[in-house]
Amino acid sequence: MKLSIPVLVSVIPVPILMIVFGVLWKRYPPKSINWIYGYRSIRAMRNDNTWKYAQQYQAKVWRWSGVILLVFSLIFVLLFKKSYTEIPGWVFYTELIVMILSIIPTKIALRKKFDREGNLNE
Template identity: 30%
Template sequence: MSPIIYVLTTNGLLFLLSIIFWKFPSKKINNIYGYRTHKTMLNQNIWDFANTVFNKNLIIYAGISLIAGMFFVNFTNAELTWQPMVLVLLSVLVSIIKTERALSDNFTDEGKKKKKK
Protein backbone atom coordinates (compact mmCIF):
# COMPACT_ATOMS: atom_id res chain seq x y z
CA MET A 1 0.00 0.00 0.00
CA SER A 2 1.21 3.47 -0.82
CA PRO A 3 2.27 5.50 2.24
CA ILE A 4 0.02 8.41 1.21
CA ILE A 5 -3.00 6.11 0.95
CA TYR A 6 -2.12 4.58 4.31
CA VAL A 7 -2.04 8.00 5.99
CA LEU A 8 -5.24 9.11 4.25
CA THR A 9 -7.10 5.95 5.29
CA THR A 10 -6.04 6.25 8.93
CA ASN A 11 -5.41 9.87 9.83
CA GLY A 12 -7.53 11.26 7.01
CA LEU A 13 -10.49 9.11 8.00
CA LEU A 14 -10.23 10.30 11.61
CA PHE A 15 -10.14 13.91 10.40
CA LEU A 16 -13.19 13.29 8.20
CA LEU A 17 -15.08 11.75 11.12
CA SER A 18 -14.14 14.71 13.33
CA ILE A 19 -15.58 17.10 10.73
CA ILE A 20 -18.80 15.05 10.61
CA PHE A 21 -19.06 15.09 14.43
CA TRP A 22 -18.42 18.85 14.43
CA LYS A 23 -20.91 19.65 11.65
CA PHE A 24 -23.60 17.25 12.86
CA PRO A 25 -23.28 17.01 16.66
CA SER A 26 -25.62 14.79 18.61
CA LYS A 27 -28.57 16.87 19.81
CA LYS A 28 -30.12 14.49 22.32
CA ILE A 29 -28.74 11.91 24.71
CA ASN A 30 -28.59 8.54 22.94
CA ASN A 31 -26.69 5.25 22.95
CA ILE A 32 -25.50 5.42 19.35
CA TYR A 33 -23.91 8.72 18.38
CA GLY A 34 -21.86 11.25 20.36
CA TYR A 35 -19.43 11.34 23.27
CA ARG A 36 -21.05 8.76 25.55
CA THR A 37 -19.96 8.08 29.11
CA HIS A 38 -21.98 7.53 32.26
CA LYS A 39 -21.39 11.11 33.36
CA THR A 40 -22.27 12.69 30.00
CA MET A 41 -25.58 10.86 29.91
CA LEU A 42 -26.72 12.21 33.31
CA ASN A 43 -28.43 15.27 31.82
CA GLN A 44 -28.72 17.32 28.64
CA ASN A 45 -26.42 20.15 29.85
CA ILE A 46 -23.53 17.78 30.44
CA TRP A 47 -24.24 16.00 27.14
CA ASP A 48 -24.13 19.25 25.16
CA PHE A 49 -21.02 20.48 26.95
CA ALA A 50 -19.12 17.19 26.57
CA ASN A 51 -19.96 16.80 22.89
CA THR A 52 -18.95 20.38 22.14
CA VAL A 53 -15.62 20.03 23.96
CA PHE A 54 -14.85 16.60 22.51
CA ASN A 55 -15.74 17.59 18.94
CA LYS A 56 -13.57 20.72 19.16
CA ASN A 57 -10.62 18.77 20.57
CA LEU A 58 -11.00 15.93 18.09
CA ILE A 59 -11.00 18.19 15.04
CA ILE A 60 -7.87 19.98 16.29
CA TYR A 61 -5.89 16.85 17.14
CA ALA A 62 -7.10 14.86 14.14
CA GLY A 63 -5.93 17.75 11.93
CA ILE A 64 -2.54 17.75 13.64
CA SER A 65 -2.41 13.97 13.21
CA LEU A 66 -3.15 14.24 9.48
CA ILE A 67 -0.51 16.94 8.99
CA ALA A 68 2.06 14.94 10.97
CA GLY A 69 1.25 11.80 8.96
CA MET A 70 1.71 13.67 5.68
CA PHE A 71 4.95 15.09 7.07
CA PHE A 72 6.17 11.53 7.73
CA VAL A 73 5.26 10.54 4.17
CA ASN A 74 6.99 13.49 2.51
CA PHE A 75 10.05 14.11 4.66
CA THR A 76 11.20 10.77 6.05
CA ASN A 77 12.77 7.94 4.15
CA ALA A 78 11.69 5.31 6.65
CA GLU A 79 8.86 2.95 5.80
CA LEU A 80 5.61 3.85 7.55
CA THR A 81 4.23 0.98 9.56
CA TRP A 82 2.84 1.89 12.98
CA GLN A 83 3.44 5.66 13.09
CA PRO A 84 0.12 6.84 11.56
CA MET A 85 -1.87 4.54 13.83
CA VAL A 86 -0.05 5.87 16.88
CA LEU A 87 -0.96 9.40 15.79
CA VAL A 88 -4.62 8.34 15.50
CA LEU A 89 -4.54 6.73 18.93
CA LEU A 90 -2.89 9.77 20.51
CA SER A 91 -5.43 12.10 18.89
CA VAL A 92 -8.35 10.17 20.33
CA LEU A 93 -6.72 9.73 23.75
CA VAL A 94 -5.82 13.41 24.10
CA SER A 95 -9.34 14.41 23.07
CA ILE A 96 -10.87 12.07 25.65
CA ILE A 97 -8.52 13.20 28.42
CA LYS A 98 -9.14 16.89 27.71
CA THR A 99 -12.90 16.32 27.62
CA GLU A 100 -12.91 14.40 30.90
CA ARG A 101 -10.78 17.08 32.53
CA ALA A 102 -13.18 19.79 31.33
CA LEU A 103 -16.13 17.77 32.64
CA SER A 104 -14.55 17.34 36.08
CA ASP A 105 -13.68 21.05 36.19
CA ASN A 106 -17.24 22.12 35.33
CA PHE A 107 -19.58 19.46 36.75
CA THR A 108 -19.90 17.44 39.96
CA ASP A 109 -20.13 13.65 39.93
CA GLU A 110 -23.89 13.99 40.41
CA GLY A 111 -24.17 16.08 37.23
CA LYS A 112 -24.61 19.51 38.79
CA LYS A 113 -22.79 22.56 37.45
CA LYS A 114 -19.90 23.64 39.68
CA LYS A 115 -19.91 27.20 40.91
CA LYS A 116 -17.08 29.41 39.73
CA LYS A 117 -14.77 30.66 42.47
Protein backbone atom coordinates in the same frame (compact mmCIF):
# COMPACT_ATOMS: atom_id res chain seq x y z
CA MET B 1 12.67 6.37 -3.43
CA LYS B 2 9.57 8.25 -4.59
CA LEU B 3 6.60 8.97 -2.41
CA SER B 4 4.11 6.19 -2.90
CA ILE B 5 0.33 6.58 -2.99
CA PRO B 6 -0.31 3.41 -0.93
CA VAL B 7 1.87 4.78 1.87
CA LEU B 8 -0.06 8.05 1.90
CA VAL B 9 -3.38 6.22 1.78
CA SER B 10 -2.34 4.14 4.77
CA VAL B 11 -1.50 7.10 7.03
CA ILE B 12 -4.26 9.63 6.27
CA PRO B 13 -7.55 7.82 7.10
CA VAL B 14 -7.43 8.30 10.90
CA PRO B 15 -6.75 12.07 10.83
CA ILE B 16 -9.27 12.58 8.03
CA LEU B 17 -11.94 10.66 9.95
CA MET B 18 -11.22 12.71 13.08
CA ILE B 19 -11.61 15.95 11.11
CA VAL B 20 -14.78 14.74 9.39
CA PHE B 21 -16.42 13.56 12.62
CA GLY B 22 -15.30 16.73 14.39
CA VAL B 23 -17.03 18.83 11.73
CA LEU B 24 -20.10 16.54 11.71
CA TRP B 25 -20.46 16.66 15.49
CA LYS B 26 -20.07 20.43 15.46
CA ARG B 27 -22.77 20.94 12.82
CA TYR B 28 -25.00 17.98 13.65
CA PRO B 29 -24.31 16.83 17.20
CA PRO B 30 -26.10 13.75 18.46
CA LYS B 31 -29.41 15.17 19.70
CA SER B 32 -30.26 12.69 22.40
CA ILE B 33 -28.21 10.71 24.86
CA ASN B 34 -27.40 7.31 23.40
CA TRP B 35 -24.86 4.50 23.53
CA ILE B 36 -24.35 4.35 19.75
CA TYR B 37 -23.17 7.70 18.41
CA GLY B 38 -21.16 10.54 19.92
CA TYR B 39 -18.84 11.02 22.87
CA ARG B 40 -20.10 8.58 25.48
CA SER B 41 -18.95 8.52 29.08
CA ILE B 42 -20.90 8.22 32.31
CA ARG B 43 -20.39 11.90 33.13
CA ALA B 44 -21.29 13.01 29.59
CA MET B 45 -24.50 10.99 29.72
CA ARG B 46 -25.77 12.41 33.05
CA ASN B 47 -28.19 14.90 31.47
CA ASP B 48 -28.79 16.99 28.36
CA ASN B 49 -26.41 19.77 29.46
CA THR B 50 -23.46 17.44 30.01
CA TRP B 51 -24.28 15.56 26.79
CA LYS B 52 -24.39 18.71 24.63
CA TYR B 53 -21.23 20.13 26.21
CA ALA B 54 -19.31 16.85 25.73
CA GLN B 55 -20.34 16.58 22.06
CA GLN B 56 -19.34 20.17 21.36
CA TYR B 57 -16.02 19.88 23.19
CA GLN B 58 -15.07 16.51 21.66
CA ALA B 59 -15.89 17.86 18.20
CA LYS B 60 -13.39 20.68 18.74
CA VAL B 61 -10.76 18.30 20.12
CA TRP B 62 -11.12 15.94 17.17
CA ARG B 63 -11.01 18.71 14.56
CA TRP B 64 -7.78 20.13 15.93
CA SER B 65 -6.21 16.76 16.74
CA GLY B 66 -7.06 15.54 13.24
CA VAL B 67 -5.44 18.54 11.58
CA ILE B 68 -2.31 18.24 13.73
CA LEU B 69 -2.11 14.47 13.12
CA LEU B 70 -2.55 14.91 9.39
CA VAL B 71 0.30 17.43 9.20
CA PHE B 72 2.48 15.30 11.49
CA SER B 73 1.80 12.14 9.48
CA LEU B 74 2.55 13.72 6.12
CA ILE B 75 5.76 15.35 7.38
CA PHE B 76 6.88 12.13 9.05
CA VAL B 77 6.25 10.06 5.93
CA LEU B 78 8.10 12.60 3.78
CA LEU B 79 11.08 12.74 6.15
CA PHE B 80 11.50 8.98 6.35
CA LYS B 81 10.90 8.02 2.72
CA LYS B 82 13.53 5.28 2.80
CA SER B 83 11.69 3.30 5.49
CA TYR B 84 8.38 2.89 3.67
CA THR B 85 7.90 -0.65 4.88
CA GLU B 86 8.00 0.27 8.59
CA ILE B 87 6.85 3.90 8.80
CA PRO B 88 3.16 3.53 7.85
CA GLY B 89 2.60 1.06 10.68
CA TRP B 90 4.24 3.27 13.28
CA VAL B 91 2.41 6.35 12.07
CA PHE B 92 -0.93 4.50 12.04
CA TYR B 93 -0.48 3.16 15.59
CA THR B 94 0.59 6.61 16.80
CA GLU B 95 -2.55 8.08 15.23
CA LEU B 96 -4.75 5.49 16.94
CA ILE B 97 -3.12 6.21 20.30
CA VAL B 98 -3.67 9.96 19.86
CA MET B 99 -7.26 9.31 18.81
CA ILE B 100 -7.91 7.26 21.95
CA LEU B 101 -6.08 9.71 24.22
CA SER B 102 -8.14 12.57 22.80
CA ILE B 103 -10.91 11.61 25.23
CA ILE B 104 -8.81 12.90 28.14
CA PRO B 105 -9.25 16.65 27.43
CA THR B 106 -13.02 16.17 27.20
CA LYS B 107 -13.11 14.22 30.46
CA ILE B 108 -11.12 16.99 32.15
CA ALA B 109 -13.35 19.72 30.71
CA LEU B 110 -16.49 17.90 31.87
CA ARG B 111 -15.04 17.45 35.36
CA LYS B 112 -14.20 21.16 35.58
CA LYS B 113 -17.59 22.35 34.30
CA PHE B 114 -19.95 19.83 35.97
CA ASP B 115 -20.06 17.99 39.28
CA ARG B 116 -20.66 14.22 39.57
CA GLU B 117 -24.43 14.66 39.35
CA GLY B 118 -24.19 16.77 36.19
CA ASN B 119 -24.85 20.15 37.79
CA LEU B 120 -22.80 23.17 36.76
CA ASN B 121 -19.88 23.87 39.11
CA GLU B 122 -20.05 27.24 40.75
